[in-house]
Amino acid sequence: MSPITDDNAHASITAAAKNRNNERDDENIIEEESCDFSAVNSVQHADDDDNDHDDYGASCAAVLGNVLEWYDFSVFGYFSDIIGEVFFPPNQKGHASLIESFAVFGLAFLVRPIGGLILGLMGDTVGRKSALETSIFFMAAPTVAMGFLPSYSKVGWISPALLIIVRLLQGFSVGGQLTSSIVFKLEQTDQSKWGRWSSIVFAFSNLGVAIGSLFSYVLRETLSKDQLNRWGWRLPFWCGIFGALPALYLKYCAKERAIPEDSSTENDNGQSGDRNVLRQSFSKSNFRPLISCMLLVAFPAATYYIVSVWLVIFMEDIVHPPVPHAFAITTAVNIAAIFLQILCGCIADYHGNYAHLMIFGAINLAWLTPLLLHFIAQGSSVVAFFSQLILASCICLYNSGYLPWIVKSFPPSVRLTSMSFAYNLSVGIFGGFSPAVATALVSKFGSSAPGYMVTILAFFALLGLCVARKPGNNGNAEISLNELENEENQDSGTSHLSEPLLT
Helix, strand or coil: CCHHHHHHHHHHHHHHHHHHHHHHHHHHHHHHHHHHHHHHHHHHHHHHHHHHHHHHHHHHHHHHHHHHHHHHHHHHHHCHHHHHHHHCCCCCCCCHHHHHHHHHHHHHHHCHHHHHHHHHHHHHHCCHHHHHHHHHHHHHHHHHHHCCCCCHHHHCCHHHHHHHHHHHHHHHHHHHHHHHHHHHHHCCCCHHHHHHHHHHHHHHHHHHHHHHHHHHHHHHHHCCHHHHHHCHHHHHHHHHHHHHHHHHHHHHCCCCCCCCCCHHHCCCCCCCCHHHHHHHHCCHHHHHHHHHHHHHHHHHHHHHHHHHHHHHHHHHHHCCCCCCCHHHHHHHHHHHHHHHHHHHHHHHHHHCCHHHHHHHHHHHHHHHHHHHHHHHCCCCHHHHHHHHHHHHHHHHHHHHHHHHHHHHCCCHHHHHHHHHHHHHHHHHHHHCCHHHHHHHHHHHHCCCHHHHHHHHHHHHHHHHHHHCECHHHCCCCCCCHHHHHHHHHCCCCCCCCCCECCC
């Protein structure tokens, strides 16, 4: 073999060895990168697991807070007859003290729009979790304080004055609670499941009301009238201290989730703030859903408090002879309403058209309520139970449609502010004083009179659907700043609203 050939062979062997070394280096790099990617993926999966766990815990805390907060709020209604005797002058004619007690119950609703606006603004700017925990804290504290208030016989008119102050604080709190809970939960779930999840949140509100009703029933069965008036009525309010526990969890254990992105909260310089959220919430483009929301809420607000809170006092203290086991009947119906509400939510998602369910529920309540109130007044426990159950079923059907409807009606950037204000303004006007108005109507016109009030409000609900824009087209809508500027510079202009659902 020639020297040249040997040199060529040696060069070939050297090149092959270098290639093998380069391949080994490439394999090592790929293995290292794979390890790095695996580590990153492991961290990401761990973060996802932590987020899922945190979302689950936060959702449970929000739901539990809803239960305890509505328990706190409903207990006043269930003890309104005793509160009327304890906090107001004795020996008044007719149902005067009961009407006064229900009037104080209604006063709390007057500050609900303020609480809803402030807590809604907090939710849209600071975060949903912060608004929710603040609402829960503000409910627990005055509820416990109510259990320590002195009676009228000890301090005179100072007693009802303190009662009013405490109720106003409760009203401020509950103004942001239900809407915060619903928006907090729905923004974590797929829109195809909004019917069932909004119904679940509302069902747990019913659970809080049912617990309040059950507590009232047990105390009335185990304590004498004198014991209830002296100290028994205070026990349910002292138990309101447990309402602070979900807020503590949200504050120290749960993480704040990002608000759904929406460029509408930014101004031309990329800045955002409370003022801009308020401007967009009350802009012309948001006017129709605000009006629609108020009309749609007026009907279930009054009907719910009449059926779930006032009706038991009607059966116990107004009807003669009283309906036997009135509080047991109401407790059983409130418990049944929990499952009925969830079932109706599943039906809403399956059917897909929320408007149909709302129309069906409203029309049935419009003609059934006067008729069933007349039947309940006859004094039969069986008739009273099934009548109240039918009314509760119609309310659940309507609720399963209108809750996701109004959430979808507002852009994410101003959703909580707009919804909280419109919802609570309507509840404050039509819902809060409905027990007092119903009591006065019965005294003047008879047992069926409150039912005709429900009939009129059912017309409001149908009118709300007529002026509504299709919520499916507006769930992620934006309210541009150019539109806001045009509203300030001219009185009229082209509307960017979609077509009304019903024409």
